[in-house]
Amino acid sequence: MRILVLGQGKTGRLVAEVAAERGHSVHVLDEAENTGATALTPPFVAGFDVMIDFTTPEAVVQNMRACLATGAKMVVGTTGWYTSLADMRGLAERKQAGLLYGTNFSIGVQVMLKLAAQMGTSLAAAGYKFSIIETHHISKKDAPSGTAISIAEMVQRGAGTKIEVSIESIRQGDAKGTHVLEAVSDADRLVLTHEAFSRRGFAEGAVRAAEWLSTRTGCYDLRDVWEKL
Numbered sequence: 001m002r003i004l005v006l007g008q009g010k011t012g013r014l015v016a017e018v019a020a021e022r023g024h025s026v027h028v029l030d031e032a033e034n035t036g037a038t039a040l041t042p043p044f045v046a047g048f049d050v051m052i053d054f055t056t057p058e059a060v061v062q063n064m065r066a067c068l069a070t071g072a073k074m075v076v077g078t079t080g081w082y083t084s085l086a087d088m089r090g091l092a093e094r095k096q097a098g099l100l101y102g103t104n105f106s107i108g109v110q111v112m113l114k115l116a117a118q119m120g121t122s123l124a125a126a127g128y129k130f131s132i133i134e135t136h137h138i139s140k141k142d143a144p145s146g147t148a149i150s151i152a153e154m155v156q157r158g159a160g161t162k163i164e165v166s167i168e169s170i171r172q173g174d175a176k177g178t179h180v181l182e183a184v185s186d187a188d189r190l191v192l193t194h195e196a197f198s199r200r201g202f203a204e205g206a207v208r209a210a211e212w213l214s215t216r217t218g219c220y221d222l223r224d225v226w227e228k229l
Contacts, residue, residue, distance in 0.1 A: 001214055003207075004048040006063055007031060007055035011077065014203040015052055022207055031059055040066035050075060050098075050210040057081050057142055064088050064099070073098035073216075075209045077105055077202065079146025089219045100213045102222025103146030104177075105205030110226040112179070112194045113154045119183055119190065120158025128183040128190075130155050130163065135170040135178045143169040150223065151181055205229070 001024045005016045008030040019026045027048070033039055040063060045051070050073045053060050057080030064084075067074050068091045076099065081088075085101075092099040104110075120130075134148040144167040152165035176196040183190045196202070208229045209222065 001025070001050065001211065002048045003027070003210055004029060004045075004051045006034065006051060006053040007059075007078070009054060011199045011202055012052075012054040014199050015054060015077075015206050018200070018203045019052075019207045019210070022211075024207070031055055034059075034063070037062040037066040042070045045070045045072050049073065050214050052076075052206050052210055053078050054206070061088070065091065068092050068095055068097040068099060071095045071097045073210075073213050074100075075206055075213055076101040077206050079103050080142030082146070092217075092219045096217050098213045098217045098219075100209050100220045100222060100225070102205075102209070102226075103150045104202065105209060105222065106194075106196060106201040107205060107226070108194050108196075108201065109147060109179070110223065112181070112192060113150060113223055115192055116151045116154040116181055117158035119181070119192065120155035120163070121160075122158075123183050123185075123190070124155070124159035124161070124163050126185065128185045130165040131182050131184075132165060132167045133170065133178075133180045133182075134167065135172065135175050137174045137176070138171045140171060143171065145169065145177070145179070147177070147179055151179060154223075155181070 003019045003024050005028045016026045016028045052075045054077045060078040061084045134145045178195045181192040212229045
């Protein structure tokens with residue numbers, strides 16, 4: 001399979017490495033080579049089976065517009081753009097393209113999201129209060145993280161109502177990503193933690209998502225399909 005990786009940051013480089021290890025042909029396009037998505041012309045995009053985006057909130061929407069308009073298939077691991085989700089979903093559907101997006105491609109985080117929903121189901125009605133602390137590297141641009149927002153959404157989904165879930169964001173050093181979900185009552189406290197030791201789990205999940213999406217069209221939230229990858 002021919003994969004175009006958009007973004008040459010730490011995760012983007014690792015995605016390219018993992019894709020090559022899995023036998024795929026890989027081309028990496030740095031943001032400096034693709035200002036305003038100008039490199040993503042229809043003939044260029046047509047040379048790839050799937051695009052994987054790990055760029056920035058500022059760049060990703062332009063990248064999606066350029067790629068999805070050609071009917072391409074695109075996996076998006078960048079976060080901070082979800083105010084444009086309805087537009088991007090509509091574009092993918094109109095052009096019969098493929099779009100798979102997620103706030104975190106780690107299998108461990110996907111399991112955490114399921115457990116967060118269960119905590120919402122079991123504990124919200126019992127009066128527990130929920131909070132999240134997320135820690136990432138100092139250069140991460142969006143706060144709170146997309147993963148923290150997803151965790152809060154899953155708690156609310158489980159609770160069946162828009163209960164308050166406070167989020168505290170910490171930015172320090174080269175932290176790979178730690179998310180702590182806490183549920184507290186007058187009687188006890190339940191803590192659920194996911195700590196990433198490296199970015200490899202994100203990269204492997206993104207490449208597996210690209211392999212799955214390569215034979216499909218439509219728009220998919222990773223939370224709904226990760227067990228199929």
